[in-house]
Amino acid sequence: MTVKAKKHLGQHFLNDESVAQKIADTLSLQGYQNVLEIGPGMGVLTKYLVKKNITTYVIEIDPESVTYLKANYLNLAPRILEQDFLKYDLNTVFKNQPFAIIGNFPYNISSQIVFKALKMRNQIPEFSGMFQKEVAQRICSKEGSKIYGILSVLTQAFYEAEYLFTVPPNVFSPPPKVDSGVLRLTRKEDFSLPCDETLFFKVVKTGFQQRRKTLRNSLKTFNLSDNLKANSIFGKRPEQLSVQEFIKLTQLIAEDS
Structure with missing residues (x-):
């Protein structure tokens, strides 16, 4: 079976194995034992995460994708969370333990995903994944740039932000109308703010x-x-x-x- 991409969920399934592996390899695996993949779809990225020396969890709101993952990733089944990332209390699973976030994020909620991660920054030493290129560039941009904004300042107050590489539309099904960009956020050693x-x-x-x-x-x-x-x-x-x-x-x- 394959899963049909659903427009209302902003799904564009990555179908290039080398890009999936490159994204999985953006994680340093330092400072945490668990990683959470957001929106795994049919598991093209998951496949490379489960081979690593960490415990992989996935969170997926689409029931059809969940059924696919349970059938194809038997060992992962107990760690497949059929939930809405933006609404779910992640400490139900992680119990205040550190974890990394990774994913090919749905464009329509990608900024909200970052804001939720910032709220949980005490537990998230690393965050990497794929966004609409323009959003990835905005998060990583510096002062003086036209695209520098709220997301740039709030993210960079706590994380070092690196724009890693661009991904063209033709490696997705269906192809989005824009390029995608992969970034990595590495939490600063001292991420407390010297102000209110x-x-x-x-x-x-x-x-x-x-x-x-x-x-x-x-x-x-x-x-x-x-x-x-x-x-x-x-x-x-x-x-x-x-x-x-x-x-x-x-x-x-x-x-x-």
């Missing part, structure tokens, strides 16, 4: 909501003092600030309140 974390997230998100404006204008809702707004950092636009500068900005705002 909740405030940091709020400053970054609010700043980029009006990315063409200077921070003096886009952060008006914070009711900043005139004294603080005179600081030259507020004359910049959000995409001009590095992660470190966003941390500094958060510290300044915290001191001002």
Whole structure:
């Protein structure tokens, strides 16, 4: 049997073995015993993960794919989670233990997958996989770039982000309309923030909501003092600030309140 790709789930099945192996090999296997693959479909990537010296779990929302995997990956069957990754409490399985994330991520939820991983960063030392190329580039982009944004800053605050390689549409069934990009996120040795974390997230998100404006204008809702707004950092636009500068900005705002 084969599984029919479902549009509403954003499924595009990878059918190039060499690309699947390359993605599986992006994991360093350092600092964790478990790996979770998101959206395995018919297991083209899973096949290479189960050969590695780690314990592979897969999470799949599509019942047809789950049936296929259970029939073709008998040893994996107890670790196939028929769940929605975005809604499922992963500690039901991992019990606060570290684990890596990997996958050929459905384009329509790929940013949400990253945001959920960031919330669980204490447990996720490594994260790699395939996104729409533009999203992978955005996550890895640096300040000064037009595509640098919320996802770039929040991810790079905690992880080193590397864009690894591009994958053309013709290795998928059905082929997507755009190129895909594979990236790797490696958690920083010290991934604690030297500022209020909740405030940091709020400053970054609010700043980029009006990315063409200077921070003096886009952060008006914070009711900043005139004294603080005179600081030259507020004359910049959000995409001009590095992660470190966003941390500094958060510290300044915290001191001002």
